[in-house]
Amino acid sequence: xxxxxxxxxxxxxxxxxxxxxxxxxxxxxxxxxxxxxxxxxxxxxxxxxxxxxxxxxxxxxxxxxxxxxxxxxxxxxxxxxxxxxxxxxxxxxxxxxxxxxxxxxxxxxxxxx
Amino acid sequence: xxxxxxxxxxxxxxxxxxxxxxxxxxxxxxxxxxxxxxxxxxxxxxxxxxxxxxxxxxxxxxxxxxxxxxxxxxxxxxxxxxxxxxxxxxxxxxxxxxxxxxxxxxxxxxxxxx
Numbered sequence: 488x489x490x491x492x493x494x495x496x497x498x499x500x501x502x503x504x505x506x507x508x509x510x511x512x513x514x515x516x517x518x519x520x521x522x523x524x525x526x527x528x529x530x531x532x533x534x535x536x537x538x539x540x541x542x543x544x545x546x547x548x549x550x551x552x553x554x555x556x557x558x559x560x561x562x563x564x565x566x567x568x569x570x571x572x573x574x575x576x577x578x579x580x581x582x583x584x585x586x587x588x589x590x591x592x593x594x595x596x597x598x599x600x
Numbered sequence: 601x602x603x604x605x606x607x608x609x610x611x612x613x614x615x616x617x618x619x620x621x622x623x624x625x626x627x628x629x630x631x632x633x634x635x636x637x638x639x640x641x642x643x644x645x646x647x648x649x650x651x652x653x654x655x656x657x658x659x660x661x662x663x664x665x666x667x668x669x670x671x672x673x674x675x676x677x678x679x680x681x682x683x684x685x686x687x688x689x690x691x692x693x694x695x696x697x698x699x700x701x702x703x704x705x706x707x708x709x710x711x712x713x714x
Contacts, residue, residue: 586702
């Protein structure tokens with residue numbers, strides 16, 4: 488069965504540092520991978536997706552992610568981090584092409600000013 | 601502007617009660633989805649649909665029915681609500697198959713079953 492693991496429930500860092508949120512997936516074929524962000528009390532906002540092609544994908548709000556088939560990972564990165572990046576981040580997988588997303592449990596990011 | 605609108609935003613009901621959550625999208629998307637979000641689980645897919653009259657079962661369908669009456673409208677029905685269904689529910693829509701856009705989410709409905 489397909490699954491997504493976000494091993495870090497909480498990440499805290501200082502403004503200006505580089506952030507990397509980890510995501511690994513379990514799926515034997517080529518996956519479609521997504522990152523979403525959820526600010527407190529709000530809905531999910533799309534950041535970026537990987538469908539095919541270049542392993543590094545760039546998204547909104549200055550974020551990018553790198554797809555690594557070798558270790559089944561799709562980590563989210565940004566440098567430098569800003570206090571306004573504080574939010575919960577979700578990695579998701581689709582294996583069907585109909586965007587039936589399987590979500591990880593999320594990583595709560597806190598960026599200290 | 602692309603939009604997914606959910607109603608109500610908050611709902612409180614009692615165990616055994618009937619609840620209908622509504623979702624409307626104005627994006628001309630073919631797919632619509634219902635998810636629930638619980639602490640420690642991320643979002644989990646309940647039901648989805650690829651067009652009016654179509655319904656597909658998701659990963660956590662037990663205790664839920666859904667109906668897609670038009671391309672725009674997708675409803676989630678809890679006919680005998682239980683406390684375990686207390687959750688934050690999100691509706692989403694997408695044009696899956698064209699890969700142009702990721703699923704767009706509504707603002708959510710917070711449901712409490714007492």
